[in-house]
Structures are given as C-alpha cells and as structure tokens.
Amino acid sequence: MLNIDCDIPVVGWDSLEPEETLLLIFVAFFAAKVGGELMERLKLPAVTGELIAGVILGPSILSIITSEHSFMDVLATLGATFLLFSVGMETKLSELKKVGLIAASVATLGVVAPFVAGYYVSILLNFSSVEAMFIAAALVATSVGITARVLQDMGMIASNEAKIILGAAVIDDILAMIVLTLVSGTAAGESLTSLDVVIVIAEAACFVAIVTILGTRMVRYASGKRSIKHDRTVDGSWSIHYNTRAFKRDSWLDKLVQKEAPFVIILIVVFGLSAMASYVGLAAIIGAFFAGLIFSDTKDTYELEHKFEPLNVLLVPFFFVVMGARVDFTDFASVAPLAIALTVVAILTKLAGCAAGAATRGEKTALIVGAGMVPRGEVGIVVAMIGLNMGTIGSETYSVIVLVSIATTLYAPFLIRTIVNAESKKEKRSSEWRFNLRSRT
Amino acid sequence: MLNIDCDIPVVGWDSLEPEETLLLIFVAFFAAKVGGELMERLKLPAVTGELIAGVILGPSILSIITSEHSFMDVLATLGATFLLFSVGMETKLSELKKVGLIAASVATLGVVAPFVAGYYVSILLNFSSVEAMFIAAALVATSVGITARVLQDMGMIASNEAKIILGAAVIDDILAMIVLTLVSGTAAGESLTSLDVVIVIAEAACFVAIVTILGTRMVRYASGKRSIKHDRTVDGSWSIHYNTRAFKRDSWLDKLVQKEAPFVIILIVVFGLSAMASYVGLAAIIGAFFAGLIFSDTKDTYELEHKFEPLNVLLVPFFFVVMGARVDFTDFASVAPLAIALTVVAILTKLAGCAAGAATRGEKTALIVGAGMVPRGEVGIVVAMIGLNMGTIGSETYSVIVLVSIATTLYAPFLIRTIVNAESKKEKRSSEWRFNLRSRT
Numbered sequence: 001m002l003n004i005d006c007d008i009p010v011v012g013w014d015s016l017e018p019e020e021t022l023l024l025i026f027v028a029f030f031a032a033k034v035g036g037e038l039m040e041r042l043k044l045p046a047v048t049g050e051l052i053a054g055v056i057l058g059p060s061i062l063s064i065i066t067s068e069h070s071f072m073d074v075l076a077t078l079g080a081t082f083l084l085f086s087v088g089m090e091t092k093l094s095e096l097k098k099v100g101l102i103a104a105s106v107a108t109l110g111v112v113a114p115f116v117a118g119y120y121v122s123i124l125l126n127f128s129s130v131e132a133m134f135i136a137a138a139l140v141a142t143s144v145g146i147t148a149r150v151l152q153d154m155g156m157i158a159s160n161e162a163k164i165i166l167g168a169a170v171i172d173d174i175l176a177m178i179v180l181t182l183v184s185g186t187a188a189g190e191s192l193t194s195l196d197v198v199i200v201i202a203e204a205a206c207f208v209a210i211v212t213i214l215g216t217r218m219v220r221y222a223s224g225k226r227s228i229k230h231d232r233t234v235d236g237s238w239s240i241h242y243n244t245r246a247f248k249r250d251s252w253l254d255k256l257v258q259k260e261a262p263f264v265i266i267l268i269v270v271f272g273l274s275a276m277a278s279y280v281g282l283a284a285i286i287g288a289f290f291a292g293l294i295f296s297d298t299k300d301t302y303e304l305e306h307k308f309e310p311l312n313v314l315l316v317p318f319f320f321v322v323m324g325a326r327v328d329f330t331d332f333a334s335v336a337p338l339a340i341a342l343t344v345v346a347i348l349t350k351l352a353g354c355a356a357g358a359a360t361r362g363e364k365t366a367l368i369v370g371a372g373m374v375p376r377g378e379v380g381i382v383v384a385m386i387g388l389n390m391g392t393i394g395s396e397t398y399s400v401i402v403l404v405s406i407a408t409t410l411y412a413p414f415l416i417r418t419i420v421n422a423e424s425k426k427e428k429r430s431s432e433w434r435f436n437l438r439s440r441t
Numbered sequence: 442m443l444n445i446d447c448d449i450p451v452v453g454w455d456s457l458e459p460e461e462t463l464l465l466i467f468v469a470f471f472a473a474k475v476g477g478e479l480m481e482r483l484k485l486p487a488v489t490g491e492l493i494a495g496v497i498l499g500p501s502i503l504s505i506i507t508s509e510h511s512f513m514d515v516l517a518t519l520g521a522t523f524l525l526f527s528v529g530m531e532t533k534l535s536e537l538k539k540v541g542l543i544a545a546s547v548a549t550l551g552v553v554a555p556f557v558a559g560y561y562v563s564i565l566l567n568f569s570s571v572e573a574m575f576i577a578a579a580l581v582a583t584s585v586g587i588t589a590r591v592l593q594d595m596g597m598i599a600s601n602e603a604k605i606i607l608g609a610a611v612i613d614d615i616l617a618m619i620v621l622t623l624v625s626g627t628a629a630g631e632s633l634t635s636l637d638v639v640i641v642i643a644e645a646a647c648f649v650a651i652v653t654i655l656g657t658r659m660v661r662y663a664s665g666k667r668s669i670k671h672d673r674t675v676d677g678s679w680s681i682h683y684n685t686r687a688f689k690r691d692s693w694l695d696k697l698v699q700k701e702a703p704f705v706i707i708l709i710v711v712f713g714l715s716a717m718a719s720y721v722g723l724a725a726i727i728g729a730f731f732a733g734l735i736f737s738d739t740k741d742t743y744e745l746e747h748k749f750e751p752l753n754v755l756l757v758p759f760f761f762v763v764m765g766a767r768v769d770f771t772d773f774a775s776v777a778p779l780a781i782a783l784t785v786v787a788i789l790t791k792l793a794g795c796a797a798g799a800a801t802r803g804e805k806t807a808l809i810v811g812a813g814m815v816p817r818g819e820v821g822i823v824v825a826m827i828g829l830n831m832g833t834i835g836s837e838t839y840s841v842i843v844l845v846s847i848a849t850t851l852y853a854p855f856l857i858r859t860i861v862n863a864e865s866k867k868e869k870r871s872s873e874w875r876f877n878l879r880s881r882t
Contacts, residue, residue, distance in 0.1 A: 040699050
C-alpha cells in the first residue's frame with residue numbers, strides 16, 4: 001500500500017498568498033478608477049488621478065502598496081507593454097506623409113529644445129550626466145490626449161492648430177522612442193566612449209529599421225493585403241497564378257484552429273518584440289511600441305482596438321498606480337525645488353520649440369501649438385520607470401520626473417485656454433481697429 | 442546648490458528584472474498557444490495542450506518555469522479569476538428552470554457518486570482525510586466543452602442527450618462550487634469538530650445566498666431593468682413618480698464619465714467578491730464564479746462576452762501553464778499508479794452516477810449522458826490549486842489530481858464515440874430484427 005503523508009510541505013514553489021494578492025489587486029484597481037473618474041470630472045486626464053491614487057496608496061502616505069508587493073510590478077510591466085503598444089498602434093506610418101512639413105518641424109524642434117535645455121539645466125542642478133540624460137529624455141515626449149480634449153471642449157478640434165498638434169504628436173512619439181532607445185542603450189553600456197555610443201546607435205537603428213520594415217511587410221503578407229492589390233492590377237492568367245499563391249499565403253493564418261487566432265498571433269508578436277528589445281539592450285516597451293507601429297495599418301482588419309481596449313482598461317491602471325506608489329516623498333524638501341525648476345524648463349522649452357516650429361503660421365497658431373504640446377503624461381513616466389529599473393537614476397530623480405510629468409499635464413489646459421483667450425482678444429482688438437480704420441475712411 | 446548623488450540605490454523597491462519577466466511571459470504564452478493549437482487540431486481541448494506545455498516548461502523537464510518565478514502566480518491567479526467568472530457567466534440562473542428535473546437528477550447523482558467513491562477510494566489509497574476530501578471535490582466538477590465539441594462533430598449537438606448534458610453541466614458547476622466551498626472551508630478550520638463544520642457550511646451558505654440574491658437584485662437595479670417593467674405596468678401619475686426614481690437609479694452608472702464604465706464596475710465587482718470570498722475563508726475564485734453568476738442575465742446588455750474574451754485569451758493560458766509546471770514528476774513511480782486508480786474511479790463513478798440520473802430515458806440516452814459528463818477539465822485543476830495554495834494537499838496529491846483531470850478529458854471523446862457507435866449498432870440490429878419480424882408477418 002502506498003503511503004502518502006498529509007504533512008508533505010508544498011515543495012519547490014514559493015507561492016504568493018492568494019488572499020493578499022487579490023485584495024491588493026482590488027484596492028489598487030478600485031483606487032485607480034476612482035482617481036481617474038474624479039480627474040475626468042474635473043476635465044483633467046484620468047492618468048493623473050491614477051498616479052495620485054498610487055501616491056496615496058504608496059509608502060509616502062498609506063503604505064498599502066509597498067516594496068514588498070513586487071508582484072504588482074508584473075501587472076505594471078504588462079500595463080506599460082499594452083499602453084505603448086496602443087500608442088504605437090495610433091501611429092499610422094502611412095499617414096505620416098500627409099502630416100506635412102510644418103508638423104515635422106514642430107515635432108523636431110519640440111524634441112530638440114527640451115532635450116538640450118533639460119540636459120544642461122539638470123547638469124546645473126548637480127545631477128550626474130546619466131541622470132541628466134534620462135531627465136532630458138523624459139521631457140521630450142508629448143501626450144496630446146489632454147490637449148485634444150481641451151480643444152474639443154473649446155470647439156477647436158477641427159482647427160488648423162489641432163491638426164498640426166495631432167500630426168506633430170505622431171512624429172514626436174517616434175522621436176521620443178528613438179531618444180529613449182539611445183539614452184537607455186548608452187546608459188546600459190557603462191563606459192561611455194564615443195565608439196560605444198556609435199555602436200549603440202547602430203544597434204538601435206538596426207532594431208528599429210528591421211522591425212519596422214520587415215515587420216510591416218510580414219504583416220501585409222500574412223494579412224494578404226498585397227494579394228488583393230495584385231488581383232486588381234494583373235491580367236487573367238496572372239491573376240489565377242497569383243491567386244493560388246495568395247491562397248497559400250493567407251492560409252497559414254486561416255489554418256489556425258484556435259479561437260481569436262489573429263489576436264493571439266499579435267499578442268505573441270507584442271511579447272516577442274518586447275523580449276527581443278530588452279535582449280538587445282533596449283527598453284522592453286520600445287519593442288511593444290514598434291509592435292503597435294507595424295500593426296497600425298492593419299488594426300481595422302482584425303478589430304485590434306476592440307480587442308486591446310479591455311486589456312488596457314484592466315492593466316494600464318496598475319502601471320500608473322505602481323508608478324505613483326514609487327514616488328518617494330521622504331525627502332520632499334530636496335525633491336520639490338528640483339521638480340519646480342524642471343517643470344518651468346519643461347513648459348518653456350516645449351512652448352518655445354514647438355512655437356518656433358510653427359512660426360510661419362503666425363503668432364496665434366504658433367503659441368496654441370506650443371501650448372498644446374506641453375503635457376508630458378505617460379511616456380515621460382515610462383522613461384522614468386526604465387531609468388529606475390536599470391538602476392541608472394535614483395528614487396529622488398524618479399520622483400522629480402513623475403512630478404514634472406503630472407505638473408505639465410495639469411498645467412497645460414490652463415495654458416491653452418489662457419493663450420486662446422488672449423489671442424482671441426488681441427484679434428478682436430485688431431479687427432475692431434481695422435474696422436475703425438475702415439469706417440473712418 | 443542641491444547635491445544629488447548618482448549612486449543612490451533604488452531604495453525600498455525590490456524590482457523584478459523586466460527583461461526576464463517579459464521573456465518568460467513570452468515563452469509561457471507562446472508555448473501555451475502552440476500546445477493548445479496542436480491539441481485543437483487533434484480535436485482535443487486546448488486546455489490539455491496548455492497544461493502539457495506547462496509540464497514541459499516546468500521543473501520536471503526543461504526547468505524554464507520554476508519555483509523562482511513566483512510572479513507567474515499573479516498571472517495564474519488572474520487567469521483563474523477570469524476563467525471562473527466566465528464559467529459563472531455561462532450559468533444563467535433564469536435558464537435553470539427550463540433545464541428540467543432530468544438534468545437536475547443527472548447533475549446531483551453525478552456529483553454525489555464521484556465524491557463519495559472518490560473520498561473512500563482515496564482513504565483506501567492511504568491519503569489523509571483532508572487530502573481525500575480535496576481529491577473527491579476535484580472529481581466532482583464537469584467540463585463539458587470537449588463533450589459539446591465531440592457531439593457537434595457527430596451531428597448530435599441538437600439531440601436530447603446534448604440538451605440534458607448541457608443543462609446538467611450548469612447545475613453541476615453550482616454544485617461543484619458548493620462542494621469546494623465546504624471542503625476548502627472545512628480544511629481551513631483545522632480542528633474538525635462537527636460544530637465547526639456546521640459553522641463553515643452556514644458561513645458559506647450565507648455568502649452564496651447574500652451574493653446571489655442581493656447581487657442579482659443590485660445588478661438589475663443598476664442596469665435599470667426593473668424601471669422599464671414598471672413604466673409599462675403603472676398608470677400615468679405613478680409612472681411620472683416612478684420615472685423620477687428610475688432616472689435617479691439609472692443615473693449613477695450613466696453619470697460615470699470614464700471609458701467603459703460598466704465594464705470597469707464589473708471588474709471591480711469581480712475583484713471585490715474574490716477578495717471578499719477569501720476574506721471569509723473561501724477560495725477567491727468562488728467569489729469570481731458568483732460574480733459571473735450575478736451578471737449572467739445582463740451579459741448581453743453590456744456585451745460582457747466581447748469584453749472578457751480578450752482578457753481570457755491573454756490570461757487563462759498562464760493559469761494552465763503554471764498549473765502544468767507545478768506537476769511534479771520527481772516521484773513518478775508513486776504518482777502514476779495513484780493517478781491511474783483514481784482516473785478509473787473518476788470515469789466509472791461519473792458514468793454510473795449520471796447514467797443513473799438519466800435512466801428513465803432509456804439505456805442509450807443514459808449511457809451517452811454518462812459518458813458526456815466524464816471530462817473534468819479546468820474546475821478540477823482549480824480545486825487542486827486551492828488545496829496546494831492552502832498547504833492542505835502535498836505536491837504529489839496535486840500532481841495526481843492534475844493527471845486525473847487531463848486523463849478524463851482526453852479519454853472522454855473516445856468513450857463518447859464508442860458508446861454512440863455501439864448503441865447505434867444495437868439499435869440497427871434491433872430495428873433490423875423488428876423489420877424482419879414485420880416483413881415476416
């Protein structure tokens with residue numbers, strides 16, 4: 001007779017307490033959604049509410065989510081992955097051509113100005129050069145969600161300014177990812193000889209080029225888009241020949257028997273590219289972003305937005321709550337002045353850079369575009385997280401970056417409204433003046 | 442000038458290596474989906490493929506996913522939560538009335554027979570009484586997904602047998618949850634006096650009753666279903682009065698400004714009930730199951746299946762991979778005979794119990810129904826996980842239960858086909874015999 005003892009310990013598996021896990025998941029999710037709801041009612045972005053919920057739950061205040069709960073990091077990582085995938089998916093490569101030169105110059109100057117100024121101001125504030133690089137990179141990215149909302153509320157979403165801002169934001173995202181790629185790559189190679197920097201840049205460029213070019217082609221190939229084009233253009237005999245090949249091509253995806261096969265393949269690509277990006281020394285979320293990018297043109301074919309929306313609703317709040325919980329207020333006296341100084345730098349440089357990029361369109365447009373590009377939001381926080389995870393920035397620097405991201409996002413709506421109102425008054429005055437001139441003649 | 446040192450360590454946050462995290466997530470997800478795909482091509486359930494992928498990745502074979510990667514447990518917990526929520530959501534309380542007495546007796550006898558036999562056979566096999574209870578509970582639940590598929594392939598999905606099986610499976614799920622509630626509650630209270638058992642049963646019954654009755658009403662209230670009814674039945678003056686209240690009622694959900702507000706509320710309820718269930722000493726997934734149950738009648742209103750499908754596609758595979766990885770083959774010599782013995786018990790008792798429940802419908806129907814209820818699948822594995830997490834069953838017992846769940850699921854299709862073919866031949870023979878009789882007269 002076999003003898004099995006009841007008291008065998010659960011060997012080899014260090015299990016989490018499931019009760020605590022689910023309770024914390026509940027508390028974090030609930031708090032994030034309440035925070036987001038409150039902020040949205042104040043016409044501010046939900047993200048800030050989720051971050052503040054994290055700060056409140058974190059060690060600085062309630063100590064409900066602390067360093068002990070490292071399992072929350074997995075949910076945060078997944079949240080960041082799907083967040084950046086969605087950002088990438090919104091970035092249609094095929095629409096970049098339509099955006100025009102003006103958006104490109106707004107984006108470029110709006111990236112260069114905050115990066116250069118952010119770096120040198122940080123050095124002046126006694127940050128190390130690696131930390132200054134991360135701070136500068138975090139000041140680069142724009143999150144125009146809040147801007148779009150403010151313009152919508154003011155009935156300006158179809159305006160020229162809005163079009164330039166939304167177009168520039170697309171290019172801005174790509175530039176921000178390239179900056180992040182370079183910064184994280186450079187920071188990972190500890191000794192910063194100029195040869196190393198060149199190698200890192202080459203590696204990053206190769207990754208981005210290979211993924212984007214090869215990826216886009218493979219996606220088109222798999223989804224059978226090209227075959228349809230050829231059906232229309234070639235003559236009968238070719239068409240039959242081509243159809244056979246098109247059938248073979250489409251078939252490997254169609255052959256999959258499991259539920260939601262295209263969605264599963266895309267999830268595998270997202271995880272695969274994220275893992276590959278971190279394998280070549282880049283941030284994992286860069287892989288997720290480029291995965292989004294290569295699927296951006298096929299998103300309607302597979303209803304990707306419908307599929308990823310529930311994942312984002314569930315997982316992204318954990319990212320922001322965990323990021324908020326990591327903000328460390330134990331040394332508030334030293335963090336606050338740095339945050340204020342860098343917030344001023346962040347606002348002024350973006351405003352000036354972007355306005356300069358749109359200067360040819362007149363003062364009003366230039367200023368509105370500049371103000372619209374001010375909010376930093378999620379990508380800045382992602383940059384801060386990467387620096388913290390790499391151990392290249394300290395927790396104080398991390399807190400500074402998160403505070404700057406929150407501050408720019410909260411301030412932007414007021415700035416946009418102020419500028420629009422001031423410029424409208426000016427216009428009114430000048431048109432009254434012109435009217436007066438005309439009526440006098 | 443402020444002085445911030447670059448070498449400040451990341452204090453107070455024991456971070457996971459994001460590279461390793463995403464690589465393992467990729468490997469686990471990819472392996473699960475490949476395993477599922479292969480199994481589905483063999484017309485077997487994807488679940489078994491995902492479990493086998495877990496066994497291969499686990500310490501028994503490749504040692505890629507081991508006890509060190511406790512972060513996978515969070516994903517597994519979330520997977521189990523959404524899996525059981527979906528099972529609950531498929532269990533429409535309002536349709537239970539239609540199922541009829543025959544399905545109820547099939548379900549009840551199909552639960553009692555394996556539980557009683559499973560318990561006593563386990564005691565005979567020298568398991569402790571607590572372990573025997575868990576094994577018995579794991580043998581109770583039916584997973585009819587594979588049965589539905591086999592019957593569909595055989596063109597029998599609209600048959601009487603299929604209707605009875607699918608109806609009985611609904612009741613079976615509820616009974617299985619009640620059994621699990623009692624078993625996990627009893628096992629948690631260490632000293633098993635009969636008074637304790639009564640208290641546990643009372644607690645569990647209260648939880649289930651309160652959640653189901655109060656929950657269903659609150660859901661109806663919130664979704665404003667009742668107000669519509671009243672609008673139709675009451676007279677003018679009442680209607681106005683009632684409409685005001687109905688408006689107030691509906692409004693709190695409609696007032697929420699965030700994206701996907703109903704979906705967010707339901708997620709909060711799922712996590713809240715799971716946390717609450719484990720707080721009162723039950724398994725967390727019991728809360729998730731009953732959350733599914735109370736939303737089952739409103740799932741079409743909010744397109745819940747569309748929203749939860751992507752979550753299931755992403756998260757449930759992690760549950761099965763982790764469950765597979767926990768199967769311990771280091772003591773295969775002692776595990777295998779136990780697994781074989783209990784598989785035989787599992788098949789015979791379910792077959793006999795369910796056939797007895799459907800005996801009034803003739804031999805053919807009774808046997809097909811009995812065979813159709815044999816596969817155990819996911820709920821049995823959930824029971825095993827709870828026992829392992831509670832520390833009340835050892836890793837050998839856990840492995841035995843998982844093997845029995847896999848074996849019954851893999852064997853069921855053959856059993857169903859064999860019985861259907863044998864019974865068809867018998868019928869043919871008897872009808873030929875009758876035909877012969879008639880043609881003679």
